[in-house]
Amino acid sequence: MEKRRLGQQGLEVSSMGLGCLSMSDFYNVPEETKSIATIHRALELGVDLLDTADCYGPHINEELVGRAVADRRDEVKVATKFGFKRDADGTWLELSGRPEYVHEACDASLRRLGLDYIDLYQQHRVDPDVPIEETVGAMGELVDAGKVRFIGLSEAEPDDIERGHEVYPLSSVQTEYSLWSREPEEGVLDATRKHGIGFLAYSPLSRGFLTGAIRTPDDFGPDDYRRTLPRFQGENFQRNLELVDLVEALASKRDVTAAQLALAWLLGQGDDVVPIPGTSRMGHLEENIGAVGIALSADELHKIQETSPALAVAGERYPEVDVSAGD
Numbered sequence: 001m002e003k004r005r006l007g008q009q010g011l012e013v014s015s016m017g018l019g020c021l022s023m024s025d026f027y028n029v030p031e032e033t034k035s036i037a038t039i040h041r042a043l044e045l046g047v048d049l050l051d052t053a054d055c056y057g058p059h060i061n062e063e064l065v066g067r068a069v070a071d072r073r074d075e076v077k078v079a080t081k082f083g084f085k086r087d088a089d090g091t092w093l094e095l096s097g098r099p100e101y102v103h104e105a106c107d108a109s110l111r112r113l114g115l116d117y118i119d120l121y122q123q124h125r126v127d128p129d130v131p132i133e134e135t136v137g138a139m140g141e142l143v144d145a146g147k148v149r150f151i152g153l154s155e156a157e158p159d160d161i162e163r164g165h166e167v168y169p170l171s172s173v174q175t176e177y178s179l180w181s182r183e184p185e186e187g188v189l190d191a192t193r194k195h196g197i198g199f200l201a202y203s204p205l206s207r208g209f210l211t212g213a214i215r216t217p218d219d220f221g222p223d224d225y226r227r228t229l230p231r232f233q234g235e236n237f238q239r240n241l242e243l244v245d246l247v248e249a250l251a252s253k254r255d256v257t258a259a260q261l262a263l264a265w266l267l268g269q270g271d272d273v274v275p276i277p278g279t280s281r282m283g284h285l286e287e288n289i290g291a292v293g294i295a296l297s298a299d300e301l302h303k304i305q306e307t308s309p310a311l312a313v314a315g316e317r318y319p320e321v322d323v324s325a326g327d
Contacts, residue, residue, distance in 0.1 A: 001046025001292060004274050006198025007171030011120065011150045013077050015267060015292055017049030018042045018285070019202060019278030024061035025090075026225035030280045032064055038282050039068040043075050045289050051174075051200070051276045053081035053124055054109050058090060066113040073115070079172075079200075080109050081154055083124035097127030099138035106142050121148040122174060126156050132164045140168030152200070158191035170197050177201035177273070179247060179262050179304065180210060180231075180240070180313050193272065204266050204275035205288075206231075209240065211259040212248050228319060236315035243312055250304060256294055259284075261304070263291035268301050 002015045021027075023035035039050065052065045062080060069076045082105035085093040109118060121142060123135055142148040152172035153164060161173055173192050177184045181203065192199050205211055207226055213219070217227065217237060226232045231240055244258065251261035259277075266275045277288045296304070 001289075004198070004271055006120075006152075006200070006272075006274065007150065007169065008196045009150055009169055009171050011077070011171045011198070013049040013274060014047045015274060016047060016263070016289060017051055017079075017200070017274055017276035018047050019276045020050055020052045020061055020065055021056050022278045023064055023280045024057040026056075028221045028224060034282075035064060035280045036068045038280055038285055039065070040072075041282050042285055042289075043072060045286070047285075047289065048075060049077045049079060049120075049274065049276065051079045051202070051278075053084075054105060054112070055081075055084040055086050055124065058086035058088065059112060062109055062112040066115065070114060077119040078113060078115060079120035079122060079152075080113065080118055081122040081124040082106065082109065083127065095125055095127050097123060097130040097132075097135035099130075099134050099141075102135060102138035103142070106147055110147065117146060118148045120150045120152055120172060122152040122154050122172070123156075124154050126153065126160050132156075132160045133167045136164040136167045136170075143168070152197075154202075156188075158187045161188070161191040161195070161197065165195050165197065170195070172198040172200050174200035174202055174276075176203045176317060177266065177275075178204045178206045178210060179265060180206035180243065181317060183317075193270075197272075199270075199273045201266055201273055201275045202278075204277050205259055205262055210244060210247055210262040211257070211284075212244055215241070229317070230315035230319060231313065231317065233315070239314040247304075254294070254300075256290075257287060259287055260291040260294055263288060264294035264296050265301065265304050267291065267294075268296050 003012045004015045005012050050065055052061045054062055083095055126132055139151040150171035152170055154174040156173055164170055175184050175188055208214055220227050230236055248258045251258045263275055279285050
């Protein structure tokens, strides 16, 4: 497992991380013992970046990650996020980037994780009612206090990245990025690369769609979050299956899986890009990690991009009114 640098402040992580959301929320939630076993297997295979958030569960995902790494702190970089407030029953309350809340949320995450410090602390979404300078300033105070080592933003616009980085150096920006979601190529990647900021690609397999395993909405459980997303509904679903078929055809020529091809494409987008596919299943984890050894040529990368153009996907990423944090 090769290492990649996130930002200019000294954060190095495995070239592929592990998203932990599905272990506690949004999808078909598995038994905790299976999730912890998957995390341990990831560490054995060289994955050292675990991504969680305080709102996943809510709260219980951080607790799960904390239990999984309690006796292996020196093997792992824990990334978590703040911003979304949720009731214990899962109700979404509000988005907050207020400086005082940044400090409160960090202390709460440290307690749940059982850690002395958080490796990478990220604002989950930019609060439109609080200047980004105030939020990032508070995050910088956490670094200075030793509670956090590095900071980042999630789903931030280029202007937010520029302004935030001026206040305190950002090590990463996390945004959905895949063959199915190419929006970061429209300005966000330019902003991160201008300042040497690393990029975390969440949902690099398009919430499982690019694996080819999802052929009908009936493949989702009744409470599966994906049922609410426009790309998984009606005509959009059927049109997007055509993209999956194209990816599968290209993967077959390389004798790899569709998931591995999609991840190899992302890994080939630059040494500053670190995909964080989420899974709770050990078999899927091992399949995903297999992408690290797949080197695509410039011609192959170009052909894949032509086959899955940026605007080919049907439907928006989220419903028009959506305050959730499904990443």
